[in-house]
Amino acid sequence: MPKHAHSPTLTKHHKIALAGVATLGAAALAFSAVPSSAETTAAGATQTAAKAAYGTAQVKDVTGKVTDQLALQNVKVEAIAAKTKASAHQLHAAHVKKVHAAHVAHVKQAHAKKLHAAHAKHAAAVKQAAAKRAAQQTASRSAQRPQIQQVAAKTYANNLDGWIHQSLDIMHSKGIPGSYNGLYRNIMRESSGNPNAINNWDINAINGIPSKGLLQVIPPTFATYHVAGTSWNIYDPVANITAACNYAAHRYGSMDNVNSAY
Known part of the structure; x- marks a missing residue:
């Protein structure tokens, strides 16, 4: 029987197959043990032993083939498991990348909103300062206007x-x-x-x-x-x-x- 680094794990399907092989072997042995004619006891015993040996060899051969098939199936299962694991890893990496991209986009959007708010606040402050200066200039002109009007309103005698x-x-x-x-x-x-x-x-x-x-x-x-x-x-x-x-x-x-x- 071929040697493997790891003993194959028998599934329920594998166990049923082995049981079937064992049953077939036992039936072959039983069939070989029954004489078909009136032979002498010595000749029958010799033939029975030969058939029994032949049946045992068949069982061993079938068992080896089944074991090899089970080992091959196990290798395929492990390959599928490895491929599935790799796919899962790739999916996880893609998910992590997607989550990271979403986080970066969220941070950029929040930063943009913050900058927009800061610019709006600065613009409002500039506008308020301009309005304040305009009000001060208007008040200054209003304060000067009475003096100008007073000079303009001054009259002189026509002499x-x-x-x-x-x-x-x-x-x-x-x-x-x-x-x-x-x-x-x-x-x-x-x-x-x-x-x-x-x-x-x-x-x-x-x-x-x-x-x-x-x-x-x-x-x-x-x-x-x-x-x-x-x-x-x-x-x-x-x-x-x-x-x-x-x-x-x-x-x-x-x-x-x-x-x-x-």
């Missing part, structure tokens, strides 16, 4: 005193120096306070550019030192005073420093 005060306010806003007394003194010397005064006899008149207005300014000087925001009419009292003071500031430092024709 020499009012003209001088209005001109001084414009001069101070433009950085032009001068005082009420300096303006008043030079106006009275040049025109006696007459805004329509004109000099038709001096060298400027001879040259065709007579001095005009409260501070007797010639047209080229008025045009050169005209102050934005005032009238372009040389006879306008405020425009005339402001342009003359601007010219005096550039040439003499201030109208306060002028004490004669300039």
Whole structure:
């Protein structure tokens, strides 16, 4: 009988097959033991022994074949079991891989949601800060508006005193120096306070550019030192005073420093 590393495990099917083989062997022995004719006792005994030996050999041969078949079946069963185990391992590995992929996808999705929430929060904070700045700027403009309206609403008398005060306010806003007394003194010397005064006899008149207005300014000087925001009419009292003071500031430092024709 062939030797194997491991004795084959007999299943119920295998046991039934062996029982059948044993039964067949016993039947062959019994059949061989019965004499068919009136032979002598010695001859019958010899024939019976020979048949018994032949039957035993057949049983051994059948048993060996069955054992070999059982061993082959066992090898096939083990191969199927190994293949099944390998398939189970592959299925398990695939399942683990699928679970890992699902976990990674879940983590990525959670991270994306977290980033989206952070961006939304930052955008809301930026928008809130912008709204706050806009509100502060609006409040600042509202606070400044009454002062601007107050300056715009300031009125001046339509006389020499009012003209001088209005001109001084414009001069101070433009950085032009001068005082009420300096303006008043030079106006009275040049025109006696007459805004329509004109000099038709001096060298400027001879040259065709007579001095005009409260501070007797010639047209080229008025045009050169005209102050934005005032009238372009040389006879306008405020425009005339402001342009003359601007010219005096550039040439003499201030109208306060002028004490004669300039």
